[in-house]
Amino acid sequence: MPRRPIDRFLIATVLWLAPAFTVWYLLASVLLMPIAGWVQVVLTQGFGYAIVAVEQQGTMVDIVTRFVMAAPTTGAAPPNAQGQLVFSINALKYAYGLPLLVALTLAAPTAIGEKLYRVVMGSLLLLPVPVWGITCEALKVLVFQMGPGVAGQMGTTPFTRELLALAYQLGYLILPAMTPILLWAAFHRDFLRELLPQARRATPPAVTGE
Amino acid sequence: MPQLIFAVVLLALFAIELLGPVQAHVIQPFTGAIAQTSAILLQTFDSAVQAEGIVLRDAMTGAAVSIQPGCNGVEALICVIAAIVATPAGWKYKLTGIGLSFVAIQALNLIRIISLFYLLQWNPTWFEWAHLYLWQALIILDGLIVYLLWVRMLPPTPPVPEQLAATEGHADATPPD
Numbered sequence: 001m002p003r004r005p006i007d008r009f010l011i012a013t014v015l016w017l018a019p020a021f022t023v024w025y026l027l028a029s030v031l032l033m034p035i036a037g038w039v040q041v042v043l044t045q046g047f048g049y050a051i052v053a054v055e056q057q058g059t060m061v062d063i064v065t066r067f068v069m070a071a072p073t074t075g076a077a078p079p080n081a082q083g084q085l086v087f088s089i090n091a092l093k094y095a096y097g098l099p100l101l102v103a104l105t106l107a108a109p110t111a112i113g114e115k116l117y118r119v120v121m122g123s124l125l126l127l128p129v130p131v132w133g134i135t136c137e138a139l140k141v142l143v144f145q146m147g148p149g150v151a152g153q154m155g156t157t158p159f160t161r162e163l164l165a166l167a168y169q170l171g172y173l174i175l176p177a178m179t180p181i182l183l184w185a186a187f188h189r190d191f192l193r194e195l196l197p198q199a200r201r202a203t204p205p206a207v208t209g210e
Numbered sequence: 211m212p213q214l215i216f217a218v219v220l221l222a223l224f225a226i227e228l229l230g231p232v233q234a235h236v237i238q239p240f241t242g243a244i245a246q247t248s249a250i251l252l253q254t255f256d257s258a259v260q261a262e263g264i265v266l267r268d269a270m271t272g273a274a275v276s277i278q279p280g281c282n283g284v285e286a287l288i289c290v291i292a293a294i295v296a297t298p299a300g301w302k303y304k305l306t307g308i309g310l311s312f313v314a315i316q317a318l319n320l321i322r323i324i325s326l327f328y329l330l331q332w333n334p335t336w337f338e339w340a341h342l343y344l345w346q347a348l349i350i351l352d353g354l355i356v357y358l359l360w361v362r363m364l365p366p367t368p369p370v371p372e373q374l375a376a377t378e379g380h381a382d383a384t385p386p387d
Contacts, residue, residue, distance in 0.1 A: 006362065010355055017351075021344060096343040100351065169228055173285045174220070177350035181289075196361045 005109070006195045012107035020099035020106070028059045031098065032091050036061050038131045043138060050142060050154060052084075060088045063138045067150050085150070087141055094133030094176050097126050101180035108184075108191050118187045122180070129179050133171035140168045216296035223288045238264065241282045244316070248323045259327075266327055273331045275323070281341075283319035283349060287312060290353040299364050307360040314356045318349060 024031065036056035043051040043063070053064040064086050071081040101122045105115050143154050143164060156164070185192060226232055241264045249261035258270040267274040279285075290311040294304050322345045330337040 006358060010358075013351065017344075017347065021347075025339075025343075090342070093342045096347055099343075100347040166225060166228065169279075170221075170224065173280045174224060174289065177286070177346055178220075178289050181350060181354055195358060 009107050009109075009191075009195065013103050016103035016106045017099070020103040021096075024096075024099040024102070025092075028092055028095075029056075032056060032059060032061075032095065032130075034127060035091060035095065035130045035134070038127065039134045039138075042131060042135050047139065051138065056091075057088070059090065059092045061091045061134055062086055062088050063141070065142065065150075067142075067146070067153070069146075069150075085146065087138075089134050089137050089141075091130060091134055094130035094137075094171065095126075097129055097176045097180035098123055100177075101126060101184055104180065104184040105187070108188050110188075110191070122183045122187065125183055126179060129171070129175045132167075132175060136164065136168040136171045139164055212296040212298070216292045219295045220288060220292035223291060224285070227284060227288065237279070237282070237284060240284070241277050244282055244319065244323065245277050248320055248327070251320065252324060252327070266323065268327075268331065271331060273327075275327050275330055277323060280346075281319075281323070283315045286315050286319075286349045286353045289350065290315070290357055293357050294360065297361065297364075303360075303364055307357075307363075310360060311353065311356045315349065315352055318352045322349065 033056065036054060039061060040054035043054055049066070051063060051065055055062040055064060064084065067085040068082050069085050071083045102119055105118050105122065108115075110118070139154075143151050143156055143161060227237060242261075245261040245264050245266050248266055249259050252259040252266075256268075258268050260267050260269050264277045265274050266277070291308055294307040294311065297304075299307075326337060326341050326345065329340055
């Protein structure tokens with residue numbers, strides 16, 4: 001067993017990752033329910049002129065829009081057929097922060113009740129991250145990928161398009177990975193002080209109680 | 211205050227990374243260099259591997275992976291840089307930390323790319339799983355590890371005068387390692 005707490009913690013984190021990801025993936029359909037629910041609220045309330053409904057299909061989220069488009073000519077649809085525009089988003093790619101948070105929390109030396117509390121609180125606080133990511137991807141698809149007809153009806157300006165692009169990239173590339181780390185750090189300040197003697201020495205003994 | 215510095219630096223660096231000229235003149239060439247480095251490493255035991263721009267290709271099977279934003283380690287590095295800049299320390303230490311983070315993250319990123327390249331040829335489902343979820347978590351975890359180890363390297367910050375006054379008489383304070 002490694003001597004230093006930091007080594008023990010790092011090894012334990014890596015070891016907890018595999019079971020955390022496995023359980024997360026097996027329970028993904030259930031874990032994504034509240035996320036899909038919140039995405040439904042945000043998109044239909046905030047962008048009701050474009051989006052009618054959000055439907056969860058396993059780990060995918062279907063975005064049902066008000067836009068009517070010509071059916072693909074290669075499909076089974078008859079010529080000149082039209083259909084409601086629906087597209088799918090992989091919700092899991094915004095939600096992998098949960099198993100990371102669970103692995104970090106289980107690896108930290110706290111009581112089991114405290115771990116459970118932090119995992120539950122952390123998973124609740126993580127909810128906005130996939131909601132943000134899925135919402136931004138849905139809007140990005142409508143504004144940038146469905147042609148000028150749909151984009152024109154979204155009522156965007158050059159500035160809001162830039163903002164949407166930034167929000168989407170932030171929600172895809174930064175928030176899902178960074179947020180669990182920040183939450184874990186916020187939940188484990190005492191343990192971090194133990195891991196990082198520098199932080200402890202920086203504060204005089206009378207303040208820290210050493 | 212460190213939290214504010216972290217957020218500002220993170221958002222600023224990320225916005226800069228997304229700028230068109232930065233993408234064209236820094237990120238794309240850098241990503242191409244990662245593909246080239248991966249190809250050089252792979253060619254030591256697999257001569258069929260070639261790099262074309264940001265694409266890594268197996269000339270025999272035609273299988274190829276394209277190194278896209280999010281797969282070049284830049285975002286993880288931005289997160290660690292923001293954390294290092296926000297941490298109270300001298301700039302010499304900060305630059306050392308940034309250099310170490312770059313090496314650590316890119317070293318693991320090369321392993322990620324190489325593993326994904328072969329995973330794709332073995333099983334596309336596992337490739338997707340590792341690519342979209344597992345490796346993303348491992349890379350940011352790498353960033354966290356480097357950051358924690360860097361903070362441990364820092365010399366102790368001297369206490370402010372008010373704190374020193376409050377601790378008079380505590381001559382048995384924990385000595386530095």
